[in-house]
Amino acid sequence: MVRTGEIRRLAPAALGNLVLAALYYGAAKIGLLEQVVIAGAVVTPLWPPTGIALSCLLLLGLRMWPGIAVGTFLVISTLTRPDLAGFGVVAGNTLAPVCACLMLRRVGFHTELDRLRDGVALVSLGAFAAMVISATLGSGTQVLTGSLPAGDFWRTWASWWVGDAMGILVITPLVLAFRTVRPFRDVPLYRWGEAAALLVTAVVVSLVVTRTSLSVLFLVFPVIVWAALRFQLVGAAPCVLLMSVFAISAATGRYGPFTGRSLLESMVNLQAFNASAALTALLLSAIVTEQNTIRRKIEQVCQELAEVVDRLAPGESRRRWPPER
DSSP: OHHHHHHHHHHHHHHHHHHHHHHHHHHHHHHGGGOEEETTEEEOSOOHHHHHHHHHHHHHOGGGHHHHHHHHHHHHHHHSOOOHHHHHHHHHHHHHHHHHHHHHHHTTOOTTOOSHHHHHHIIIIIIIITHHHHHHHHHHHHHHTTSSOGGGHHHHHHHHHHHHHHHHHHHHHHHHHGGGOOOGGGSOHHHHHHHHHHHHHHHHHHHHHHHSSSOOGGGHHHHHHHHHHHHHHHHHHHHHHHHHHHHHHHHHHTOGGGTTOOHHHHHHHHHHHHHHHHHHHHHHHHHHHHHHHHHHHHHHHHHHHHHHHHHHSTTGGGSOSSOOO
16 A cells, blocks of 8 residues: 555656656757757757756756756767766756756745746846856866867857756746736737737747848847736747747858858857847846736735725725815
8 A cells, every 4th residue: 555655646756757858858859950069069059948947847846857867868869879978968957957946946936927036036046057057067078078179168168058048048937927827718809919919020020130131139129028018928938939039040040130250259149139138028027027916915905905994984985085175
C-alpha cells in the first residue's frame, strides 16, 4: 500500500517532467531555426526553452528541474555527440532557471506580474543575473574541452547570455500572462475589435520596419505602449514576441535595417531592440496593472464604507456631498 501510494504521488511529477522535456525540446527546435554559429558554438538570439523552463518552475515548483535537464540533453544529442562540454551545457541550462526561481521566490515574486517590483525582479534577477550561470558553464566547459578557442570565450559568452536573457524577457511574461486571461464570454465585443486592430497594426508595423533599409525599428514602441496601456501584459507580451521574431529573421538574413552590417553589428542592434521592447512592455504593463489593482481596492473600500454608513445611518451614504449650507 505504501509503495502504491508513493507511485501515485510521484506519477504526476514524472508525467509533468516528461511534458516539460518535450516542450523544452520543441521550443529549442524552433529557436534553432534562427541560429548563429560563433567560433563553432551554436547560439541563438532568442532561446525560448529558458523562458519555458523558468515559467514551469515558478508555476509548478522546483520538482520540475529534471524535465529541463532531460530536454537540454535531448537537444544536445541532436546537435552533436554528448561529451564533457555537453554535460556542462546541461548543468548550466538547468541550474540557471533553478537559481532564477529561487531568487525570485526570495524577493516575494508574484507570478501575476501585478506590481512594478515583480517586473524589475524578473528583469534583474531572472534574466540578467541568473543567466550568467548558463552562459559561464556552457562557454567555460567548451573552452576547457577544446571545443571553443579561449580567444572566443567572451564573444560566445555574451551571445549565450543575451540569448538566454531574451528567452526570459520575451517568453516567461507571455506564459505567465495567459494564466490571468478571463473567460472569453466575459470580454465585451468592442474589446475584441480593439484586440484585432492591435494585432493587425503590430503585424503591419513589424513587417514595415524589418523590410525597409531605413533604421525605423523604433516605430514599434507606440504599438507596444498601446498594447500595455489597454491590455497590459496579455496584449503586450504577444506583440513583443511577434516583433522579436520579425527582427531576428531580418538580422540573421541580413536584410532590412541590418543590410550590409557585420554579424556583430547585427546582433548588437538586434538585442538592443529586443531588450528595449521587452523591458518597455513588461515594466509599463506592471505599472498599469498595479495602478488598476490599487484603484479597484480603493473602490472596494469606498463601497464597504458606504455599506457601514448605511447600517449606522440609513440613507446618509446617498446624500449629496458636500452637504448644502
